[in-house]
Amino acid sequence: MKYPTTIQNLIECFKKLPGVGEKTAERYALAALELDDNIIELFSKSLTDVKTKIGRCKICNNLAEEEICEICKIKDRDRKTLCIVDSPKNVVIFEKLGIYNGLYHVLDGLISPLDGKNPEDIKLNLLFERINNENISEIILALKPGIEGETTSLYIKKMLENKQLKISKIAHGIPIGIDMEYIDSLTLELALEDRTNIS
Amino acid sequence: MKYPTTIQNLIECFKKLPGVGEKTAERYALAALELDDNIIELFSKSLTDVKTKIGRCKICNNLAEEEICEICKIKDRDRKTLCIVDSPKNVVIFEKLGIYNGLYHVLDGLISPLDGKNPEDIKLNLLFERINNENISEIILALKPGIEGETTSLYIKKMLENKQLKISKIAHGIPIGIDMEYIDSLTLELALEDRTNIS
Numbered sequence: 001m002k003y004p005t006t007i008q009n010l011i012e013c014f015k016k017l018p019g020v021g022e023k024t025a026e027r028y029a030l031a032a033l034e035l036d037d038n039i040i041e042l043f044s045k046s047l048t049d050v051k052t053k054i055g056r057c058k059i060c061n062n063l064a065e066e067e068i069c070e071i072c073k074i075k076d077r078d079r080k081t082l083c084i085v086d087s088p089k090n091v092v093i094f095e096k097l098g099i100y101n102g103l104y105h106v107l108d109g110l111i112s113p114l115d116g117k118n119p120e121d122i123k124l125n126l127l128f129e130r131i132n133n134e135n136i137s138e139i140i141l142a143l144k145p146g147i148e149g150e151t152t153s154l155y156i157k158k159m160l161e162n163k164q165l166k167i168s169k170i171a172h173g174i175p176i177g178i179d180m181e182y183i184d185s186l187t188l189e190l191a192l193e194d195r196t197n198i199s
Numbered sequence: 200m201k202y203p204t205t206i207q208n209l210i211e212c213f214k215k216l217p218g219v220g221e222k223t224a225e226r227y228a229l230a231a232l233e234l235d236d237n238i239i240e241l242f243s244k245s246l247t248d249v250k251t252k253i254g255r256c257k258i259c260n261n262l263a264e265e266e267i268c269e270i271c272k273i274k275d276r277d278r279k280t281l282c283i284v285d286s287p288k289n290v291v292i293f294e295k296l297g298i299y300n301g302l303y304h305v306l307d308g309l310i311s312p313l314d315g316k317n318p319e320d321i322k323l324n325l326l327f328e329r330i331n332n333e334n335i336s337e338i339i340l341a342l343k344p345g346i347e348g349e350t351t352s353l354y355i356k357k358m359l360e361n362k363q364l365k366i367s368k369i370a371h372g373i374p375i376g377i378d379m380e381y382i383d384s385l386t387l388e389l390a391l392e393d394r395t396n397i398s
Binding site: 002003004005006007009010012013016017018019020026027028029030031032033035037039040041042043044045046047048049050051053054063064065069070087088089092095096 | 201203205206208209211212215217218225226227229230232234238241242244246248249250252253262264291294295
């Protein structure tokens with residue numbers, strides 16, 4: 001004897017979400033019972049829609065409802081600068097910041113030989129194609145810090161070394177407002193290495 | 200510039216769930232993109248189904264897909280004992296334990312004058328009706344410990360005092376495996392009050 005089948009099904013579905021266990025799923029399912037009809041309708045519709053309507057931008061591989069994503073469509077963005085990110089989520093993070101006016105390229109992962117992820121498994125070829133065909137002058141690498149991010153950055157740098165391109169990577173260092181003693185040694189090392197002249 | 204509308208809608212829906220903020224909702228929505236088609240279909244269907252198919256049992260007010268819930272339907276349960284709980288979730292908790300063989304009564308809340316919840320706002324009348332019409336010999340109060348639970352328990356006890364009924368409440372006390380120093384004083388007081396003779 002558990003919940004009625006419909007609720008049990010809903011609990012099982014919630015459990016497929018990251019970090020959601022039995023108790024949280026139960027809580028969500030019971031909360032869903034109390035949601036307004038129009039919210040439930042939108043919820044149910046959005047779930048099927050994300051699977052059917054959302055694809056990838058054929059230029060930058062960002063999430064898109066049409067062939068080209070909302071960002072690539074904007075005419076007055078700086079089309080000579082590409083910010084390389086590993087997931088569509090990071091595009092949104094940069095866009096919320098509102099200070100970057102170039103375009104993006106979403107790799108969908110990082111090179112990680114240990115996990116069997118080779119350069120051809122992420123959208124690197126699409127990136128190199130873009131660089132060959134479009135008039136791009138700067139590449140900003142904004143990949144997740146760590147071994148995989150570094151490997152991917154190095155690979156991209158190597159593949160592009162004979163192009164006339166400015167390649168930069170976002171700074172890694174101490175975040176604002178964090179006590180130095182809580183910073184891991186790798187970050188501290190990078191912060192020291194990437195020190196900037198202020199004199 | 201944010202996510203495509205479909206994803207943004209889904210994020211807003213996830214945010215209606217208890218304890219889900221912007222970041223968690225984003226994480227869930229992006230995870231939904233990766234779910235299998237059949238899971239998404241079930242997810243979407245279950246959401247609308249819980250609103251349309253799930254009602255309350257007309258006997259005990261538990262969640263039910265038909266007029267009578269799965270528990271009230273079982274013929275060989277002890278129909279003389281009622282366990283009074285405040286939410287359908289607690290029915291499941293007792294059922295998972297598997298040691299209780301009586302029936303339930305779901306109040307759907309507790310008396311709480313401060314929040315404007317009076318006895319008539321919860322399913323107490325249905326309970327008293329049941330006691331009048333059915334052949335019930337024992338009532339077990341299993342309400343959430345605290346002032347509201349106590350008030351509701353006392354109210355039920357008072358309303359039933361001239362009936363030939365055994366009324367009990369589940370024991371409140373120190374949970375197994377918890378260090379005494381972490382127990383709040385009310386629990387400790389109850390544990391002392393409800394002490395049992397072992398000699």
